[in-house]
Amino acid sequence: MIYKLHIWRQQNADSTGEFEQHQIEVNADTSFLEMLDALNEQLIESDKEAIAFDFDCREGICGSCNLVINGTPHGKHRATTTCQQYMRDYADERELWIEPWRATAFPIIKDLIVDRTSFEKIIQAGGYIEIRTGSAGEANTIAIEKEVADAAFDSATCIGCGACVAACPNASATLFVAAKVTHLSTLPQGQMDKKRAEKLLEAMDEQGFGGCSNYRECERVCPKEISVSTITTMNKLLYQGHAK
Amino acid sequence: MTDFELDSHTPKGSLENRWTQHKFDLKIVSPANRKKYNIIVVGTGLAGAAAAASLGEMGYKVKTFCFQDSPRRAHSIAAQGGINAAKNYQNDGDSTWRLFYDTIKGGDYRARESNVFRLAELSTSIIDQAVAQGVPFAREYSGYLANRSFGGAQVSRTFYARGQTGQQLLLGAYQAMSKQIEEGTVVHHSRSEMQDLILIDGKAKGIVSRDLVTGKLEAHMADVVILCTGGYGNIFYLSTNAKGCNASAVWRAHKHGALFANPCFTQIHPTCIPQAGELQSKLTLMSESLRNDGRIWAPKNKADCDKQPEDIAEHDRDYFLERMYPAFGNLVPRDIASRAVKLICDEGRGVGHDIEGKKLGVYLDFAKAIEDQGLDAIREKYGNLFDMYQHIAAEDPYTTPMRIYPAVHYTMGGLWVDYNLMTSIDGLFAGGEANFSDHGANRLGASALMQGLADGYFVLPSTVSNYLAHQKPLDITQTYPEAEQALQACKDKIQRLMNAPAPQKTADEFHRKLGQIIWNACGMAREKSILEQSIKQIKTLREQFWQQVKITGSDETLNQTLERAGRIADFFELAELMCIDALTREESCGCHAREEHITGDGEAQRHDEDFCYVAAWQYSGDLSVPVLYKEELHFEFVRPTTRNYR
Numbered sequence: 001m002i003y004k005l006h007i008w009r010q011q012n013a014d015s016t017g018e019f020e021q022h023q024i025e026v027n028a029d030t031s032f033l034e035m036l037d038a039l040n041e042q043l044i045e046s047d048k049e050a051i052a053f054d055f056d057c058r059e060g061i062c063g064s065c066n067l068v069i070n071g072t073p074h075g076k077h078r079a080t081t082t083c084q085q086y087m088r089d090y091a092d093e094r095e096l097w098i099e100p101w102r103a104t105a106f107p108i109i110k111d112l113i114v115d116r117t118s119f120e121k122i123i124q125a126g127g128y129i130e131i132r133t134g135s136a137g138e139a140n141t142i143a144i145e146k147e148v149a150d151a152a153f154d155s156a157t158c159i160g161c162g163a164c165v166a167a168c169p170n171a172s173a174t175l176f177v178a179a180k181v182t183h184l185s186t187l188p189q190g191q192m193d194k195k196r197a198e199k200l201l202e203a204m205d206e207q208g209f210g211g212c213s214n215y216r217e218c219e220r221v222c223p224k225e226i227s228v229s230t231i232t233t234m235n236k237l238l239y240q241g242h243a244k
Numbered sequence: 245m246t247d248f249e250l251d252s253h254t255p256k257g258s259l260e261n262r263w264t265q266h267k268f269d270l271k272i273v274s275p276a277n278r279k280k281y282n283i284i285v286v287g288t289g290l291a292g293a294a295a296a297a298s299l300g301e302m303g304y305k306v307k308t309f310c311f312q313d314s315p316r317r318a319h320s321i322a323a324q325g326g327i328n329a330a331k332n333y334q335n336d337g338d339s340t341w342r343l344f345y346d347t348i349k350g351g352d353y354r355a356r357e358s359n360v361f362r363l364a365e366l367s368t369s370i371i372d373q374a375v376a377q378g379v380p381f382a383r384e385y386s387g388y389l390a391n392r393s394f395g396g397a398q399v400s401r402t403f404y405a406r407g408q409t410g411q412q413l414l415l416g417a418y419q420a421m422s423k424q425i426e427e428g429t430v431v432h433h434s435r436s437e438m439q440d441l442i443l444i445d446g447k448a449k450g451i452v453s454r455d456l457v458t459g460k461l462e463a464h465m466a467d468v469v470i471l472c473t474g475g476y477g478n479i480f481y482l483s484t485n486a487k488g489c490n491a492s493a494v495w496r497a498h499k500h501g502a503l504f505a506n507p508c509f510t511q512i513h514p515t516c517i518p519q520a521g522e523l524q525s526k527l528t529l530m531s532e533s534l535r536n537d538g539r540i541w542a543p544k545n546k547a548d549c550d551k552q553p554e555d556i557a558e559h560d561r562d563y564f565l566e567r568m569y570p571a572f573g574n575l576v577p578r579d580i581a582s583r584a585v586k587l588i589c590d591e592g593r594g595v596g597h598d599i600e601g602k603k604l605g606v607y608l609d610f611a612k613a614i615e616d617q618g619l620d621a622i623r624e625k626y627g628n629l630f631d632m633y634q635h636i637a638a639e640d641p642y643t644t645p646m647r648i649y650p651a652v653h654y655t656m657g658g659l660w661v662d663y664n665l666m667t668s669i670d671g672l673f674a675g676g677e678a679n680f681s682d683h684g685a686n687r688l689g690a691s692a693l694m695q696g697l698a699d700g701y702f703v704l705p706s707t708v709s710n711y712l713a714h715q716k717p718l719d720i721t722q723t724y725p726e727a728e729q730a731l732q733a734c735k736d737k738i739q740r741l742m743n744a745p746a747p748q749k750t751a752d753e754f755h756r757k758l759g760q761i762i763w764n765a766c767g768m769a770r771e772k773s774i775l776e777q778s779i780k781q782i783k784t785l786r787e788q789f790w791q792q793v794k795i796t797g798s799d800e801t802l803n804q805t806l807e808r809a810g811r812i813a814d815f816f817e818l819a820e821l822m823c824i825d826a827l828t829r830e831e832s833c834g835c836h837a838r839e840e841h842i843t844g845d846g847e848a849q850r851h852d853e854d855f856c857y858v859a860a861w862q863y864s865g866d867l868s869v870p871v872l873y874k875e876e877l878h879f880e881f882v883r884p885t886t887r888n889y890r
Contacts, residue, residue, distance in 0.1 A: 041750050084636070128422055129419070156405075157408060
């Protein structure tokens with residue numbers, strides 16, 4: 001299969017970028033990133049600089065990879081990270097536009113790589129349960145209803161890739177924040193910190209993310225299918241926090 | 245290099261009191277003095293993040309480094325199946341002693357008893373810690389924690405969070421570390437890779453890092469350096485490791501005098517998705533937990549290998565693990581399962597894609613489990629793994645069996661460490677997969693997470709404190725000539741890579757070739773003549789690499805081509821040591837199957853009288869002539885026997 005590619009190239013945060021055209025032939029069972037690997041090898045062989053893009057585990061769990069493919073963060077195959085997209089998914093779209101996440105809070109570092117330090121700052125603001133190493137009690141002392149544990153897991157599965165931000169017209173990180181708040185505050189161990197939601201949202205504002213206005217684009221592109229119901233849960237916690 | 249005595253500093257006395265007594269014997273630093281000490285932690289996966297969080301919390305000043313854009317991306321995150329702990333919640337006879345015994349036996353009697361016992365002892369505290377952090381482990385309807393079975397054990401002691409246990413445990417450690425960053429005890433550097441170790445008077449006192457965004461080299465000084473940089477499975481090019489996993493930090497340490505232990509001990513995981521094509525960049529693991537319910541089989545007749553699995557009659561299927569090992573069946577340890585799969589495929593009974601003229605795959609079938617337990621129960625247990633398989637292989641494992649083949653997964657070898665996890669360089673510690681300590685010649689499933697966290701949360705905080713208690717804090721604001729020299733050496737090396745005399749091939753092309761050589765020589769089967777031939781090939785290819793590697797772009801900006809080349813350069817050196825180690829170990833044990841030392845029925849044949857030791861290699865200045873130090877292993881509490889899973 002032959003593809004015409006338009007790939008975003010940008011030397012650094014301060015320079016202006018543009019789409020660069022390439023053509024490549026690959027077979028259907030090649031993964032999307034392996035297609036880019038092959039292109040990069042060709043570029044190096046012809047003395048050109050390789051296209052920079054983030055990746056690591058290539059099995060959909062580390063959250064590193066992050067391409068917008070034909071306008072959709074991570075690509076057309078739903079509930080899937082970029083690294084798990086295969087060229088067979090693009091059998092009938094032979095012209096591909098490949099771009100980085102675009103958001104003020106995710107400045108471009110180079111080509112398709114963005115800086116997601118802002119997510120780190122949000123977690124640092126209170127995205128944890130305080131427990132000194134070694135001070136925990138016996139694990140089975142507190143029984144947790146299976147449904148509650150499962151619900152916490154469903155939120156905890158967030159891989160911090162940032163697709164939710166990239167898809168949101170406001171470039172909001174509300175789903176990311178809500179997933180963490182719901183994960184921790186659903187569990188009995190995490191209920192001490194009543195201000196967690198507030199702290200995380202404040203950090204989100206400080207980092208330059210927008211607010212939520214219910215577009216629900218985030219949920220559509222989340223590779224881990226985190227539901228916007230986490231936002232409802234968070235809002236409830238916010239209300240309870242204020243009521244006290 | 246000077247000769248020295250290899251001392252494991254293993255405590256004496258009754259096994260169950262050793263760690264307790266040892267902790268009491270260790271010196272501690274008073275809380276008021278802790279902030280005077282600087283600690284560097286390189287690598288922030290399970291071991292590194294747990295150590296950084298714990299040491300920061302104690303009041304030390306910690307600096308952390310990772311090459312990824314966040315500590316949350318470390319490859320610990322990809323561990324699927326679970327974490328072992330001797331909680332005995334199932335009342336099935338588990339105990340610290342049994343976990344200890346299973347681990348020693350699983351490792352084919354090539355690990356230290358004291359270390360493994362400590363690991364088993366600490367296992368239960370890890371679960372307590374993780375639950376308190378909010379790790380959402382699977383639970384029974386009663387609300388209490390659930391367990392499942394894993395290979396090499398007859399009890400059910402594996403805790404899990406669906407197929408994402410590593411992710412959840414890493415996020416726990418990452419969040420704990422994030423709290424310390426917020427409090428200012430930990431200063432973290434992402435997209436930053438260690439280039440070299442800085443030694444002052446023979447002691448580890450800092451590192452040179454390269455900022456992967458700006459290309460800037462920088463010296464960081466400290467009182468102690470801890471490497472938690474993971475394993476070197478990526479040396480094989482195709483492996484289940486993340487693409488960025490590398491051996492550079494441990495290798496640079498090795499070249500400064502840190503002994504490298506058992507480098508040829510690499511784990512080949514039996515259940516991975518088989519290779520499909522030439523452009524493939526990595527292999528994906530399917531959790532061992534699948535072997536709880538999935539049955540492994542291959543066609544009895546070669547003529548059936550091209551048929552659809554559904555068209556092969558039940559009586560024409562060979563459930564070979566159940567046939568060969570009736571006691572453990574599909575749950576034999578990884579090395580044994582991998583070798584059995586290889587045996588079947590070598591006989592010509594493999595299925596799936598042709599790779600170099602052979603079909604490399606067997607079936608992992610859930611039809612029976614779905615029939616017995618129902619589709620929903622199987623989806624609940626393995627849903628995300630099934631989805632992952634479907635994405636990659638474009639087949640639905642709910643309706644057709646998965647195809648699997650072994651792939652490189654973990655490296656038991658690593659930096660030699662004593663009981664305190666200190667390497668043979670004073671002040672240099674190693675935790676997690678980066679050290680060799682606990683798994684012997686084969687690691688049991690669900691033990692990597694256990695070891696990484698035991699090292700990070702519980703061992704290193706005690707032993708590093710003891711080390712610091714004996715040190716006068718270093719003034720890190722000063723400039724040290726040793727640091728300047730290390731910086732210059734790093735600059736020179738990068739220039740040499742950037743300016744190869746006859747650049748014509750990409751670093752990846754070299755890596756693929758190296759991977760093939762080392763897979764054939766040091767993979768599932770090892771043989772004298774092939775090892776000797778491979779050593780020659782590695783040397784030739786290494787020379788070519790330095791002559792011909794082609795790197796475009798600049799070293800003063802983000803340049804992933806350069807990053808990769810630097811890692812591959814180190815792999816080229818380590819590869820030779822792996823082959824030398826495999827060649828020297830004239831026995832089979834665990835993962836190390838020397839064709840010359842296999843019993844009549846295909847099992848590994850150990851030679852305890854000659855090889856019951858840890859092979860710790862010292863760099864001599866000549867890569868081809870490393871010096872071997874033997875740490876004899878003494879078994880006081882278990883008697884090494886032939887592993888029998890039949």
